[in-house]
Amino acid sequence: MLSTSRQFLLRSRPKGPLAYDDLELRDAPLGELADGEVRLRSTWMSIDPTIRIWMSDVPQYLPPIAIGEVIRSIGTAVVVASRHPDFAEGDAVFGLLGWQTHPQGTPEALSIQKIAPGVDPTAALSIFGMTAGLTAYHGLVDVVDPKPGETLVVDAAAGTVGGLVGQIGKILGCRVIGIAGGPEKCAYVTDELGFDACIDYRNEDVGAALDRLCPEGIDVCFENVGGPIFDAILLRMKLHGRISLCGMIAGYDAHEPVPGPYNFGMILMRRLMVKGFIILDFVDRFPEAIAKLGGWVAEGRLRNRVHELEGFERLPDALRLLVGGQAPNLGKMVVKIS
């Protein structure tokens, strides 16, 4: 008889990259299931850079994870017991489950929704996931509205968001240049995802490569990274260019204040529009995005690999590699829990 849930709790805020000592691994006793509650068995966890933001106490878009709290995370699960009329044993769900093997609570507290029949659970975290396909769709279409013939530059292009952004850009008629780390990732971006080119930032000078590939400059940038890569892009934006600011992963592990881009002045000189967004702003429009994404997948125009690590205990490593830019993933990184 199940009586505990394995959990990672935040013991201390990471100073630099996430360290094991920042977390506490424990087996928490599970209470009786109360009326209106469900008990879940986690199946996959979505590994997202934003989890590293939530572990810090910088000003952010949700409250930071409190010390002693379970690490916040999106994931999928199966209902193992239910005292809620809308959920039955065996239902597949996704939601804000946290790093725990057996989430338990009300559906509202866990923010769960059922996964539509026939949809692979990992697709609910990737192509249709808030931190993947939906972020790519709304962050590109709603925030910077790319036009046919425009040049779009996307960094972290081998990741799930960047890879989907570039493919959507191609569908919309843009010329798309990716930036990724290493020849294997770049080959994936051009050969499998169909970007027009991909710059290997580990082995090429990004600025020189952008000069070669975008001799007339960049119309639209979808920015995931920050740091020197973003500075190289800023310097090459066209007059009145638009930048969708999705993430600044290069700074997430920093313990000291991180300076903004050295080429910030280009926003003035080139009259750029820079707009930050968070996917939670677009909840009302998710049905549109899901319909579009689903249609493109059905037409074979949108590809997305899922890179799976196995085992609950590998969650911290997976996050550390992803935020540190050392993760091997092509496409969406998930950890299989059970």
Place this chain on the structure above:
Amino acid sequence: MLSTSRQFLLRSRPKGPLAYDDLELRDAPLGELADGEVRLRSTWMSIDPTIRIWMSDVPQYLPPIAIGEVIRSIGTAVVVASRHPDFAEGDAVFGLLGWQTHPQGTPEALSIQKIAPGVDPTAALSIFGMTAGLTAYHGLVDVVDPKPGETLVVDAAAGTVGGLVGQIGKILGCRVIGIAGGPEKCAYVTDELGFDACIDYRNEDVGAALDRLCPEGIDVCFENVGGPIFDAILLRMKLHGRISLCGMIAGYDAHEPVPGPYNFGMILMRRLMVKGFIILDFVDRFPEAIAKLGGWVAEGRLRNRVHELEGFERLPDALRLLVGGQAPNLGKMVVKIS
């Protein structure tokens, strides 16, 4: 008989604040007036931070001033001789005259236009000037479109652009907070220009003052300064706030690369829109701005002092003080040439 024009030429690009050795003062011989040319006698020069940008070779919105070239500057003049059918001796004009006592050339090369009868020449450089009233109007109304009831924060508020931006914000129904250096400037901003409050950045903690004056955050920012003041503002922007980026004067004297704002990540977390602009983008709409500004002046709703230094040789000092934040000016700073 006039035969020379006194000029300041760029001898070397300033490393840090403008130094006398960066300029060459000379009396250049004036050639015969060719057909289609005019000869002018400069009356007032507009002292603008952007001149310091033009002296550097950072990427910018116009070509940098070449070494050996006359310092580029907006100014007013009187026509002293004309071989052009549209201009007659005695006409008052404004244009891109440069730091010289007797500009000579075609009206196109000097970008001159006649000053309307009855308009004070310094008004052509201030309330109706490209680098003053027009920048304030278009940079506020077109770039961030403030709404009644919104909180607008303006730095460099005792300067001509900041002072006009705040007054236009008040006319549009905003609550307006200024930031300026020293009690005299702050008193001017609140008592004469009618801002709701003004923070003295030399004697107050800007962040703490913004917390007190904008407890619910800032909707709209008109940014002239950059550096720590802009960082304090960024941290206090409301969700979906808008920032009109007009200048980054705090960095213009820097010789080393200047980091962007440390709180750049707030653009993401608060989903801000940051938009740079240059007044040259709005040339087609100047008549609208001039009509509006003129109407507000006539109604007594818009005030703007002109701070006049006298003497051609004081041009370098005037610019150095303005860019260094040490200028005594309330309102527009001009240098009277003759």
